[in-house]
Amino acid sequence: MNEMRPASRETSWPAPDEFETIAHANKPFSLRVPALVVTRGLDGTLNVMLSMWFTPMGIEPSCFLVAVDPKTKTYELMMQTKEFVIAAPDESMFAAAIYAGAVTGHKENKWDACGFTPLEPKVGSVPLVREALANVELVVDRTMPFDARFLLVVGMVKACHVKSEFFRSGIYKDGANPLLWLGKASGEQQGNKTAVNYGAGMGRTWASDDTSPLLQRIKAAKK
Numbered sequence: 572m573n574e575m576r577p578a579s580r581e582t583s584w585p586a587p588d589e590f591e592t593i594a595h596a597n598k599p600f601s602l603r604v605p606a607l608v609v610t611r612g613l614d615g616t617l618n619v620m621l622s623m624w625f626t627p628m629g630i631e632p633s634c635f636l637v638a639v640d641p642k643t644k645t646y647e648l649m650m651q652t653k654e655f656v657i658a659a660p661d662e663s664m665f666a667a668a669i670y671a672g673a674v675t676g677h678k679e680n681k682w683d684a685c686g687f688t689p690l691e692p693k694v695g696s697v698p699l700v701r702e703a704l705a706n707v708e709l710v711v712d713r714t715m716p717f718d719a720r721f722l723l724v725v726g727m728v729k730a731c732h733v734k735s736e737f738f739r740s741g742i743y744k745d746g747a748n749p750l751l752w753l754g755k756a757s758g759e760q761q762g763n764k765t766a767v768n769y770g771a772g773m774g775r776t777w778a779s780d781d782t783s784p785l786l787q788r789i790k791a792a793k794k
């Protein structure tokens with residue numbers, strides 16, 4: 572990280588004593604559903620990779636921006652068919668998610684090892700994951716170089732499937748248990764096989780309180 576040199580420092584502000592400095596700035600913002608990226612080669616080979624370096628972008632057209640390491644099996648298969656599916660895991664898929672992020676499909680058949688059940692997609696040829704809470708079908712629109720390790724893949728959403736049991740109008744129902752986070756403690760060396768993997772889930776879903784003054788302001792601003 573570049574050293575920050577603010578033009579002037581406000582010396583009257585109290586020191587942030589209740590905060591600690593950690594190595595990874597993504598940690599506080601990582602509480603979100605990881606993506607299981609499913610790909611299928613032209614010969615029918617299936618693979619699954621854990622991805623956290625992705626973001627949905629825009630509403631119409633709806634797309635996802637995914638950072639992909641070109642050395643991965645995922646990239647190889649993705650470039651063959653120009654298609655992929657991203658599946659939203661629930662808590663029961665914690666081990667599979669960690670495995671899919673630690674082992675490469677160049678060496679193992681991760682799809683078979685995970686025991687996922689393929690379901691027929693609506694648009695493409697890459698299967699949906701029955702065990703997942705939701706599956707999104709995407710086609711590769713373009714790739715952009717990012718840095719020495721990653722490319723940015725822009726995937727256009729072709730169809731989104733959510734499990735009716737766990738969603739109501741696209742909103743998670745109370746009984747849903749999306750995997751909401753997984754990772755190691757900040758500062759663990761990459762490749763440390765003894766580091767503990769942590770997961771986090773969702774405690775509850777709640778509806779916004781429309782009497783909140785801030786939410787009232789949104790209504791007022793829209794008039």
Ligand SMILES: Cc1cc2nc3c(=O)[nH]c(=O)nc-3n(C[C@H](O)[C@H](O)[C@H](O)COP(=O)(O)O)c2cc1C
Nearest residue numbers: 620622623624638639640643644645672674675676
């Ligand atoms: C928490 C976490 C998030 C990850 N996110 C990504 C990602 O967004 N893009 C990527 O290319 N690799 C990511 N990886 C690494 C891949 O999952 C890993 O290299 C995997 O073995 C690649 O599998 P493949 O070769 O079968 O495609 C991530 C790993 C972890 C542990």
